[in-house]
Amino acid sequence: MDAVVKETLCSAGINVDSALERFMGNDNLLIKFLKKFAADENYEKLVKAVEQKDREAALAASHTLKGISGNLAMDRLFELCKTQVDLYRADKPDEADALISEITAEYGKITSVLASCGMI
Amino acid sequence: MELEQEKHVVADTVLIVDDDEINRGILDNIFGDDYKIEEAENGEEGLAKVLQLQDKLCAILLDVMMPKMNGFEVVRKLNEHNLLDRIPVFMITAEPDAAMKEAYHLGVMDVISKPVIPYIVLRRVNSVVELFRARRSLENRVEQQQNQLLLNAQKIIDLNQGMIETLSTAIEFRNGESGEHVRRIHDITKFIMKNTEFGKGLSDEDIDNIALASIMHDVGKIAIPDAILNKTARLEPEEYEIMKTHTIQGAALLERIPQLHENGAYQYAHDIARHHHERWDGRGYPDGLKGDEISPWAQVVSIADVYDALSCKRVYKDAFPREKVNEMIRTNQCGVFNPRLLECFFEVEEELSKMYRKEDKEYWTQ
Numbered sequence: 001m002d003a004v005v006k007e008t009l010c011s012a013g014i015n016v017d018s019a020l021e022r023f024m025g026n027d028n029l030l031i032k033f034l035k036k037f038a039a040d041e042n043y044e045k046l047v048k049a050v051e052q053k054d055r056e057a058a059l060a061a062s063h064t065l066k067g068i069s070g071n072l073a074m075d076r077l078f079e080l081c082k083t084q085v086d087l088y089r090a091d092k093p094d095e096a097d098a099l100i101s102e103i104t105a106e107y108g109k110i111t112s113v114l115a116s117c118g119m120i
Numbered sequence: 121m122e123l124e125q126e127k128h129v130v131a132d133t134v135l136i137v138d139d140d141e142i143n144r145g146i147l148d149n150i151f152g153d154d155y156k157i158e159e160a161e162n163g164e165e166g167l168a169k170v171l172q173l174q175d176k177l178c179a180i181l182l183d184v185m186m187p188k189m190n191g192f193e194v195v196r197k198l199n200e201h202n203l204l205d206r207i208p209v210f211m212i213t214a215e216p217d218a219a220m221k222e223a224y225h226l227g228v229m230d231v232i233s234k235p236v237i238p239y240i241v242l243r244r245v246n247s248v249v250e251l252f253r254a255r256r257s258l259e260n261r262v263e264q265q266q267n268q269l270l271l272n273a274q275k276i277i278d279l280n281q282g283m284i285e286t287l288s289t290a291i292e293f294r295n296g297e298s299g300e301h302v303r304r305i306h307d308i309t310k311f312i313m314k315n316t317e318f319g320k321g322l323s324d325e326d327i328d329n330i331a332l333a334s335i336m337h338d339v340g341k342i343a344i345p346d347a348i349l350n351k352t353a354r355l356e357p358e359e360y361e362i363m364k365t366h367t368i369q370g371a372a373l374l375e376r377i378p379q380l381h382e383n384g385a386y387q388y389a390h391d392i393a394r395h396h397h398e399r400w401d402g403r404g405y406p407d408g409l410k411g412d413e414i415s416p417w418a419q420v421v422s423i424a425d426v427y428d429a430l431s432c433k434r435v436y437k438d439a440f441p442r443e444k445v446n447e448m449i450r451t452n453q454c455g456v457f458n459p460r461l462l463e464c465f466f467e468v469e470e471e472l473s474k475m476y477r478k479e480d481k482e483y484w485t486q
Binding site (some may be wrong): 021022023024026029032033036063064066067068070071072073 | 140141142143145146149150185214234235236237238
C-alpha cells in the first residue's frame with residue numbers, strides 16, 4: 001500500500017497494520033472493503049433510527065456498523081458503536097442515543113479521509 | 121480396498137455463514153488457500169447448504185446474529201439432523217462471553233471472537249478438521265477390517281460345509297451312489313422345515329444347521345463292509361443286523377471329532393445319524409424310540425431318506441414311479457411315520473418331485 005495513503009488513513013484513526021493483518025496482507029481486499037464501508041448505508045440508518053427513537057432499528061444498525069468498523073480496524077468508531085450497542089441492550093436508550101454526535105464526528109472524519117484517498 | 125475408500129466423499133469444504141459481506145470476505149481470504157469455500161448470507165440459506173453438501177463439509181463457520189434464522193437456531197436444526205458429530209461447527213461472534221455457554225451446550229465445537237485474528241481462527245479450525253479427518257479415516261479402516269473378517273468367517277463356514285459334503289459324498293460313492301443323494305436329502309429336509317408347519321418354532325439358522333446335519337446322516341456306513349453295503353441280493357438276518365449298526369457307528373464317529381462339537385450342527389447331526397431309522401410306532405432302530413421321543417429333525421430326515429431311496433435306482437432295486445412312491449409312504453410300507461409329518465410332507469411333495477425331473481433340476485441346484 002502506498003505510504004502516503006497509509007499515513008492518511010492512520011491519521012483518521014484507522015489502524016492500517018491491524019486491518020492488513022486481518023486481511024492477511026492482502027492490500028486489494030482491504031481497499032475493496034474500505035470502499036464498501038463508504039458505500040454502506042448503516043450509518044444513515046442509525047442516524048434516522050435515533051431521530052425517530054426506533055431503538056430496535058438503531059440497535060441493528062449500530063451492531064452492523066460495529067462489525068464493519070471492527071474488521072476494518074477503525075478502533076475509535078468500533079469502541080463508540082460497541083458502547084452504544086451495550087447501552088441499548090442494557091435498556092439505557094437515552095444514553096445510547098446521546099452517543100450519536102460522537103459517532104457522527106468520527107464517521108465524518110473517516111469518510112473525508114477515504115474521499116481524499118479516492119476511495120469514495 | 122482402494123475402491124472402498126473412494127466411496128467416501130472427501131470433506132474439503134468450509135461453509136461460511138454470515139450476513140456481513142466483509143466477514144465472509146475475511147474468512148474466505150483466510151481459508152481459501154487450504155479449503156474449498158461455500159458461503160451463505162443467512163441462517164436459512166446456511167442450513168440448506170449444509171443439508172445439500174453434508175459430507176463434503178469439513179467445518180462450518182457460523183455467525184450468531186443473522187436475519188431469517190440466527191446461528192443458535194441453525195445449530196439446533198443441525199443437531200436434529202445428527203450432523204454435529206460429523207461436521208464441527210465454529211461460532212464466530214462479537215460477543216463470545218454471552219454466546220459461549222449456550223453454544224457449547226448445543227454442541228458447538230468452538231466459539232471464536234470477532235473481529236477475527238487470522239492465525240488464531242485458522243489454527244483452531246485446522247486442528248479440529250484434522251482430528252475429524254483422522255477419526256473418519258480410522259472409522260473407515262475399522263469398517264473395512266470388519267467386512268474382511270466377516271468375509272473370512274463366511275469362507276470358513278463354506279469350507280466346513282464343503283468338507284462335510286465331501287466326506288459324506290465319499291462314503292456314498294462306496295455304495296455306487298453319485299453324491300446327489302446327500303444333496304437331495306439336504307434340500308428336502310430344508311424345504312419341509314422351511315415351508316411347512318413341521319419347522320415351526322425353528323429359526324432360519326436352526327434350519328440351516330439341521331439341513332447341514334442331514335448330509336451326515338449315513339456317515340456310519342463307512343464302517344460297513346463292502347460285501348454287505350453293495351450286496352444286490354436280499355441281506356441275511358445277521359448281515360442286516362450289521363447294516364443297522366451304521367446308525368450307532370455314525371453317531372460314534374461324529375462324537376470322536378472334537379472340532380465338530382463346537383459347530384451349531386453337531387447336536388442335530390449326532391441325533392440324525394443315530395435316529396434316522398427310528399419309526400413312529402417304535403419299530404425302527406437302533407433304540408426303538410416311539411412317537412415324540414424321536415426328534416422332529418430325525419423324523420424329517422427319515423422320510424426324506426425313504427422318499428429319495430424309493431424315487432431312485434439303488435444297487436438292490438430300480439426306481440419306482442412317483443405314484444408308487446407316494447402310495448408306499450402313505451400306506452406305511454417303509455415303516456410308520458408321524459401322521460402330522462405325512463400331512464406336511466404331502467403338502468409339498470409336488471414341489472419335491474420336481475427335483476427328480478430333468479427340466480426342473482436347475483431350480484433345485486440354485
